[in-house]
Amino acid sequence: MVDNCMGPNPLWLLEDLGRDCSLRPGMKVLDLGCGLGMTSIFLAREYGVEVWASELWVAPEENTARFEQTGVVDQVHAVRAEAHDLPFESEQFDAILSVGSYHYFGTDDLYLGYIGKFLKAGGQLSIAVPSLHRELRALGGIPEYLRSGAGWEALAFHTPEWWRFQWEQTGLVEVTASRAQPDGWLDWKLWCEVCAEHSPNELVRQGSRDTISMLDTDRGELLTFALITGQKKEPSEQYFSSMSASL
Numbered sequence: 264m265v266d267n268c269m270g271p272n273p274l275w276l277l278e279d280l281g282r283d284c285s286l287r288p289g290m291k292v293l294d295l296g297c298g299l300g301m302t303s304i305f306l307a308r309e310y311g312v313e314v315w316a317s318e319l320w321v322a323p324e325e326n327t328a329r330f331e332q333t334g335v336v337d338q339v340h341a342v343r344a345e346a347h348d349l350p351f352e353s354e355q356f357d358a359i360l361s362v363g364s365y366h367y368f369g370t371d372d373l374y375l376g377y378i379g380k381f382l383k384a385g386g387q388l389s390i391a392v393p394s395l396h397r398e399l400r401a402l403g404g405i406p407e408y409l410r411s412g413a414g415w416e417a418l419a420f421h422t423p424e425w426w427r428f429q430w431e432q433t434g435l436v437e438v439t440a441s442r443a444q445p446d447g448w449l450d451w452k453l454w455c456e457v458c459a460e461h462s463p464n465e466l467v468r469q470g471s472r473d474t475i476s477m478l479d480t481d482r483g484e485l486l487t488f489a490l491i492t493g494q495k496k497e498p499s500e501q502y503f504s505s506m507s508a509s510l
C-alpha cells in the first residue's frame with residue numbers, strides 16, 4: 264500500500280465510504296482519479312463490480328500491469344482520461360466513486376451536471392475528499408500552517424455542508440449522506456507516519472513529514488475527510504436540469 268498510494272490512505276477512506284453506497288456484484292462502476300489503481304482492485308475484489316479505472320496522471324498500461332498482477336484484469340479496465348473529457352457513454356454507470364481526487368476538479372459549480380450524465384437514474388455518486396470543519400471564508404483566509412502544509416490549493420477543501428448545498432441546489436441528485444469523519448485527521452496522520460518511515464521515495468517521506476507537522480498543529484480543529492454520496496434523480500424529478508439545458 265505504501266508503494267501504491269498517492270495521498271491519504273484511499274482504502275481506509277473507501278472502506279468507510281462503502282457504508283454509504285450500495286454496490287452489488289456485476290454493477291458498472293467508474294473509479295474517477297484512481298491513481299495507481301488500489302481502489303479499483305479493492306472494488307473488484309470486495310464488491311465483485313466491473314470497474315473503469317479512470318486516471319489522468321498515471322499511464323493506463325502501468326495500471327493494467329497492476330490489475331494483471333492482482334488477478335482482476337478481466338474485471339477492471341484502465342483508462343486515461345481528463346475529468347472534463349471522459350470517453351464514456353451517457354448513463355453507462357451504476358455508480359461513480361472518487362477517493363482523494365474529486366476536489367481537484369469537482370468544486371466547479373457546473374461539474375455535477377457534467378459527471379451526472381454518465382450515471383443511470385438512481386445511480387450513486389460517492390466521493391471522499393480532504394475537508395474542513397469550517398469554511399476558510401468564515402476564518403478570513405487560509406491559516407498559515409494550512410498554507411505551508413497544503414498550499415493555496417487548500418481552497419479546494421470544503422465542509423460536508425458545503426458539498427451538500429452544492430449538490431442539492433442542482434436539483435440533479437438527492438444527497439443521501441454527507442458527513443465528516445470525526446477523527447479523520449488521526450487516520451491521515453497515522454498513514455503519513457507509515458509513509459514517512461517506509462516509503463522508498465525521499466519526496467514522499469518529506470511530504471509526509473510536512474503533512475504530519477500541519478496535522479499536529481491543527482489537531483483536528485479544521486482538518487478531516489468528507490464523505491458525500493448522492494443518488495441521481497429520475498429525469499422527471501430533475502427540476503433545474505431542464506432549465507439549464509435550455510440556456
Ligand SMILES: C[S@@+](CC[C@H](N)C(=O)[O-])C[C@H]1O[C@@H](n2cnc3c(N)ncnc32)[C@H](O)[C@@H]1O
Pocket residue numbers: 267268269270271272273295296297298299318319320321344345346347362363364365367368
Ligand atoms: C492525490 S491523487 C489520488 C489518487 C488516488 N485516488 C489515491 O488516493 O492514491 C489525485 C488524483 O486526481 C487525479 N486528477 C487530478 N486532476 C484531474 C483532472 N483534471 N482530471 C482527471 N483526474 C485528475 C490525478 O490523476 C490523481 O490520480
